[in-house]
Amino acid sequence: MSNKKKRQRPSSYRAPAPAPAPRRGLLDSILAPRAPGGSPMPRLRSTLARGLATTLSIRWLLAAVPVVILAAWAFLTSFGFEGPFSTMSVTFALPPLTTSADPQIAGKTFRAAIDATGLGANAAGLVAIFGLLLFHAAVNAIVATLSVEQLRTGSVSAWAIRRAGRVLRTTLAVGFMCLGLLIIGNLVSFFFGGIGQVFGLIGSVVIGVYLFGFAPTIAADEERRLTDTLTRSVRSARMPGSANLWLAIIYVLASLVSLLAPLPGSTIGRTPSIAAWAVVIVLSVGHLVMQSTLAYRYLAVAPDVPDQPAKRPADAARR
Amino acid sequence: MRTFRWLALLALAVPAVAAIPAVAAFGAVDASWSQYQRDAGRSGLAPEGTPEPPYTVSWNAPAGIGDPSKVLGSPAPILTDGLAVVVGRETVEAIDVSTGEQAWSVPRALGPSAPAAVEGDTLVFVEGGGEGSTASASSLPTPTITPSATPSKHATSPSTAVSASVSSVVGMSLRTQRRLWSVPLSDVSNTGVLIAGSDVVVGADDGAITALDLDGRTRWTKDVGDHVLAPIAASGDLIIASVRPEAQGSAALVALRLADGSQAWRYEPNGAVLDLGGPSVGSDASGSPTVYVVGVDASVRAVSVADGSQRWAAPLYSPTTGSPPALTDDAVVVTDESGTVYDLDRATGSERWRFATNRRSVDPPIVTGASVIQPAADGAVSAISLGSGHEIWHGTIADSGVLGLAAARGLIVASVTGTAPGIVGLVSNPAGLTEDVVSPTTADPRGLVANWLGAALPLTVLLIVIGQALATRMGPVSFDTADDDAVDPWEADLEDEP
Numbered sequence: 028m029s030n031k032k033k034r035q036r037p038s039s040y041r042a043p044a045p046a047p048a049p050r051r052g053l054l055d056s057i058l059a060p061r062a063p064g065g066s067p068m069p070r071l072r073s074t075l076a077r078g079l080a081t082t083l084s085i086r087w088l089l090a091a092v093p094v095v096i097l098a099a100w101a102f103l104t105s106f107g108f109e110g111p112f113s114t115m116s117v118t119f120a121l122p123p124l125t126t127s128a129d130p131q132i133a134g135k136t137f138r139a140a141i142d143a144t145g146l147g148a149n150a151a152g153l154v155a156i157f158g159l160l161l162f163h164a165a166v167n168a169i170v171a172t173l174s175v176e177q178l179r180t181g182s183v184s185a186w187a188i189r190r191a192g193r194v195l196r197t198t199l200a201v202g203f204m205c206l207g208l209l210i211i212g213n214l215v216s217f218f219f220g221g222i223g224q225v226f227g228l229i230g231s232v233v234i235g236v237y238l239f240g241f242a243p244t245i246a247a248d249e250e251r252r253l254t255d256t257l258t259r260s261v262r263s264a265r266m267p268g269s270a271n272l273w274l275a276i277i278y279v280l281a282s283l284v285s286l287l288a289p290l291p292g293s294t295i296g297r298t299p300s301i302a303a304w305a306v307v308i309v310l311s312v313g314h315l316v317m318q319s320t321l322a323y324r325y326l327a328v329a330p331d332v333p334d335q336p337a338k339r340p341a342d343a344a345r346r
Numbered sequence: 347m348r349t350f351r352w353l354a355l356l357a358l359a360v361p362a363v364a365a366i367p368a369v370a371a372f373g374a375v376d377a378s379w380s381q382y383q384r385d386a387g388r389s390g391l392a393p394e395g396t397p398e399p400p401y402t403v404s405w406n407a408p409a410g411i412g413d414p415s416k417v418l419g420s421p422a423p424i425l426t427d428g429l430a431v432v433v434g435r436e437t438v439e440a441i442d443v444s445t446g447e448q449a450w451s452v453p454r455a456l457g458p459s460a461p462a463a464v465e466g467d468t469l470v471f472v473e474g475g476g477e478g479s480t481a482s483a484s485s486l487p488t489p490t491i492t493p494s495a496t497p498s499k500h501a502t503s504p505s506t507a508v509s510a511s512v513s514s515v516v517g518m519s520l521r522t523q524r525r526l527w528s529v530p531l532s533d534v535s536n537t538g539v540l541i542a543g544s545d546v547v548v549g550a551d552d553g554a555i556t557a558l559d560l561d562g563r564t565r566w567t568k569d570v571g572d573h574v575l576a577p578i579a580a581s582g583d584l585i586i587a588s589v590r591p592e593a594q595g596s597a598a599l600v601a602l603r604l605a606d607g608s609q610a611w612r613y614e615p616n617g618a619v620l621d622l623g624g625p626s627v628g629s630d631a632s633g634s635p636t637v638y639v640v641g642v643d644a645s646v647r648a649v650s651v652a653d654g655s656q657r658w659a660a661p662l663y664s665p666t667t668g669s670p671p672a673l674t675d676d677a678v679v680v681t682d683e684s685g686t687v688y689d690l691d692r693a694t695g696s697e698r699w700r701f702a703t704n705r706r707s708v709d710p711p712i713v714t715g716a717s718v719i720q721p722a723a724d725g726a727v728s729a730i731s732l733g734s735g736h737e738i739w740h741g742t743i744a745d746s747g748v749l750g751l752a753a754a755r756g757l758i759v760a761s762v763t764g765t766a767p768g769i770v771g772l773v774s775n776p777a778g779l780t781e782d783v784v785s786p787t788t789a790d791p792r793g794l795v796a797n798w799l800g801a802a803l804p805l806t807v808l809l810i811v812i813g814q815a816l817a818t819r820m821g822p823v824s825f826d827t828a829d830d831d832a833v834d835p836w837e838a839d840l841e842d843e844p
Contacts, residue, residue, distance in 0.1 A: 080820045083813025093802035101794075109663055109702070109787050141645045141659040142616035178823050294704035295663070295684055296786030298793045304801030312809060326825055 068269040068328050078320025081177050082312065088173055088183075092119065092311050093304070095166070104297050108136040112292035112299040116285060116310035118163075119170065121317060122198075123205030123235035124282050125163040127228075129156050160206065164198035165191070170315055171198070171243030174322040179248075190247060197246035197256050204257075205235040229279065237264050237275035244322040248329070263325055263332045271324075278317050285310050379425040379752040381463035383670060383710060386542045386580035388626035390672030390679075392714045395755035399717055399729035399739035400778030404757075404771040405446025410434035411459065411767040414746045418477065419458030419536055421761045422709065422750025423769060426464045427520065430752065430759045430769050433459045433471050438518075441769050443757055452523050457513055460538035461577070461750070463546070468560050469520045470546050475513040475534035515539070515548050517562050527562025537587075542580035545604055549574030549587055557585075557607060566607035570600045576624035576668055581635045581651045584610055588622045588639060588668075597622040599639060599649060611654030619643045623668030624710075627651060630692050638678050638692075640666040646680050646688075648695060658695035662688060663787075669710035672718070674732070679718050681707045686787070687720055687730055699735025701785040703728045712751045712758075721748030725764060727772070737783040743770050 068074070083089065096115050117128040133155035139148045168191040176187045212231025216224040242260035245251065251259065264271045292303030299307070325332075383390040411421045412435045423432045429440040429449055436456050440449040457475030464470070513535035517526040533552035540547040545565065546558045551573050557565045571589035578587045583605060589598045597619050601610040615622070622639040629635045635651035644665045648657040664682040671680040677698070678690045685703040690696065705722035712719050717729045717738065725744035730737050746764030753759075758772040 076816075077820065077823065080813065080816040081823075083809055084817050086810050086813070089806055089809050089813070093798065093806065097798050097802075104789070135663065138661060141643070141647075141661055142656075144616050148617055178825075181822050294786070295686060295702040296704070297788065298786065298790040299797060301797045301800040304798055305805055308801060308805050323823070329825075 067331050068266065068271075068324050071270050071274060074320050074324050074327075075316070077323045078316045078318075081174055081319040081323060082315045085173050085177050085183055088170065088315065089312070092315070093308050095119075096307060096311065099162075100299075103132065103136050106136045107138075108132060109297055110292070110295050110299075112294075112296070112303050112307065113286060113290055115292075116307045117282075117314070119166060119311045119314040119318075120163075120282060121167065121236050121240060121278075121314065121321075122163065122202050123209050123232045124279065124314075125167075126160065126202060126205045126209055126235075127232060128286070129159040129163070133159060156206075160202045161199065164195055164202045167198040167201075167243050167318070168192075168194040168247075170318045171322060172247040174315075174319040175244055175247040175326070178319075178323055178326055194243055194246040196253060198243050200253055200257065201235075201239045201242050204239060208232075208235045229283070232283075233272075233275050233279045236279055237272050240264065240271075240275065240321045241325045243318075244325045247322075248326065259332060259334075263328065266328065266332065269324070269328075274320075282310075282314070285313075379754055380465070381424055381541055382422055382461035382538050382577050382750075383626065383672070383712070384752075386540060387628055387673070388577060388579045388624065388670045389628055390626065390670070390710055390712045391674060392712055392719075392753035392758075393755060394715070396714045396753040397756060397758060397772070397774035398714055399719075400775045400780050401727070401729075401739065401741060401758065401772040402775035402778060403743055404773045406766065406768060406770050407441040407446045407448060408766060408768040409439045409441070409448075409761070410437040410451075411749070411761055411763055413765065413767055414763050417459070417747075417749070417763045417767070419460050420538065420709065420750060421459035422461045422538075423752045423759050423761045424462055424464060425752045425754045425757075425759065426469075429520075430771075431462055431464070431469065432761050432769055433462050435459065438462065438469075438471055439769075441759075443754075443759065443771060446771055450523050452518065454516075455514070458534065458536050460536055463539040463541040464520065465541045465544070465560060467520050468526065469518045470539045470541065470560075471516055471518070472513050472531075472535045472537075472539060472548060473516055474511075476511055513548075513550065515546065515556070515558060515562075517546075517560070529556070529558055529562055529564060531556060532567075536575045538577050540578045540580055540585065542585060542604060547578055547580070547585050547604075549578055551575060553589065555585070555587055555602065555607070557604065568602060568607040568609075570602070570609075571598060576622075577670065579625045579627045579637065579670070580604070581627040581637070584651060586625045586627060586637050586651070588625055590621050594618070596620075597641070599625060599637065599654070601651070601654060613649050613654040613656065615641065615647060615656070615659075617643065619645075621668055622647070623666060624670035626670040626673055628673040628692070632693075636692070638671045638673065638680075640668065640671060640680050640682075642666065642668070644682065646671065646678060646690060646695065648678075648692075660690055660695035660697065662686070663700075667708045669708065672711045672713045674713050677713075677732070679711050679713055681711050681720055683707065685720070685722060687711060687718055687728075689718070689732065689735060699785070700787055701730045701735050701737060702787045703730075703737070703740075704786065708747065709750050712753055714753065719751060719753075719758065721751055721760060723747040725762065727751075727760065734782075735785060737785075738780050739778070740781075743772065 114128050117125050133152050137151045137155035139151045172187040172191040172194055173183050176183045208231040212227040215227030238261050241263045242256055245256045245259050290306050292299050378393040409432050421432050423430045430443050431440045437451050438454050439451045442449045455474035457473055460472050462471035512533055513531045515529045531550045532554045533550040535548050535550045537549035544560055549555045553569050553571045553574055554567055556567045572592045573590040574587050576588045584601045586601050589600055596614050599613040619641045621642045625637045625639045627637045637649045637651055639647050642665045644662040645659055647659045662682045664684040666682045671678045676692050678692050681687045685705040685707045686700055688700045689698040705724050705726050707722050709721050716732055720728045725746050726742045729739040744762035744764045749761045751760050760770045762770055
């Protein structure tokens, strides 16, 4: 037997976090004042360039994009989905963009019988939405882990896939929270009409990307509890001067425009044209770039993200 | 060069010459499309002798339908006595179909366009209502019947048309264009006019349905619910109207007896279906009349006219805009809002074929002997073979929506909006080109894989090459890890080495 120490890869790239902080709810991070000072996050342009370079360096991921889309399309069309094919461009998107497209796909594919009422009318759709949510969560987990490994080591390995299994619970939780955000957004748009639609529907997607965009990266890179991961994502997003909100707005608007624009593939049909495939693959790579960009942005400032939400001035004075 | 010019002239001349026999047949236009979708059952089934595709535009007559920003309601044309009649925004206009020239135009109080109907010399149309609806405020929860034999107000001059906040039903002599009578309604009307036997029936947005005789005497009025917006159909002694709820609840189909307005039955689908659209009625193979409706829940339903029981329900891929289905002897033809046309078995609702035109459709199809003719919101008209479900012709006749079709021997007319709103006459063009296009919804595994390979392979290679170039240019990533807790696992592994 060799004396050589058995090599054991750590389960994350960063050493375990220091002594666990007292538990705090997600709202503590959302409602807490922003941390004082500026953010060391790199500029948007340079992080986008780094995100692009990172994504395009992961050859297996690039090769997997068309394969995954083809498999998903074949699966959905076998159950009656007929497009528009352009909705497949959200396969690699961040939630809640995926969550907002899932009901449309589920409603056209896994439809309850006409005149069904009660649970029977909604069961098929709900199961389908949950299935799609799980699928997107798995995709997000793998993409986030691959991005983190590529950024940390300059290459990727099968370790990323194993690690993705542990990131899945975070991406799943983010998916569910984004679903909740979308429901709130729908209620806002219902009660406030025209302007409510803008702030409710689009706003809820922007908020979801803004607050939880870093969560998969944190889960892939660090060993933290789920709630800690989510609250840390919120704190990272809210770092002053980081332009994270602008990044989320630009990303969401660009994605929505690409979904609604009359691009090739935006029609009904089961055999997408070459142009339609090209558009969807390019848009999917765009979503991967966003994921890698967020990963890079987080990793660049990870040591500076506070472990506790900032205290309100009044609270601080009282103490 | 000269040869080329001659060839170009020849190419233009051939379709025109070929269309001459069809144009000559205009004189034979009969009164068989005397109301919306041809008849009281709203069958949309074109009479014998309707031209088959390919088509060519024979004439284009301007009419006051309005451009896309101003068009209101549904200005679908009707055909009667050699005239195409269309109800525009502020006019009712007749086009001589043999020449494409305007025969006459009478003013009309501004209001939603809705198809007129004709019986004998009496043309009945709806006017007034302004730009919008006042429906919801005046809807009554309890249905009421108001029989009346009171003579209605009689208007005397075409020039008496004034703007009104509610609609009126107007009877006019076709021959003299003199207004014979006018009856105000309780609200704005969008349904258009139904003539069933000697009765005129119109619905209003407040849920009231009014029946008059051809002399303008109100026979009864009944409130059937929140809103009656879609065209009403008739079968025998019953009229059938689609009732739309205010915001919640379910739509209903109501059958009223023509004699007194009493309710024969009321059908409400399970679940919350907000709109059932316009009904169309026809007898199935067994001879029993059935009403067919399309729901916004992307469905088609068949309901027995005898007792209001549901016979079958079939799913569609996308919701519809509520236009009534067209009927043949054995088929129900419907179009959803995405422009997919479906041919369903009338007895069972089973789907025979579907064709995705991928052109947004608002108005209903009509059925000729061998084809389904579908107007689209982008100005195109598609012809789909009834037998194969393949597209056999399509053409663009306007730069915006085609808002309704009517057919007669040798002629199809279409009302169009756009930069040149009006009526377009279509005739058969024997020299035109047909096609045989399979629906894009038909599975084509080989095409799917070929297209996928055609895009995926070069794109993936290109992206990898770009990635390599970027990586070389940008160099490796380095994070300034001031944080002592941050440990690269690979460095840690190296430290473990002996």
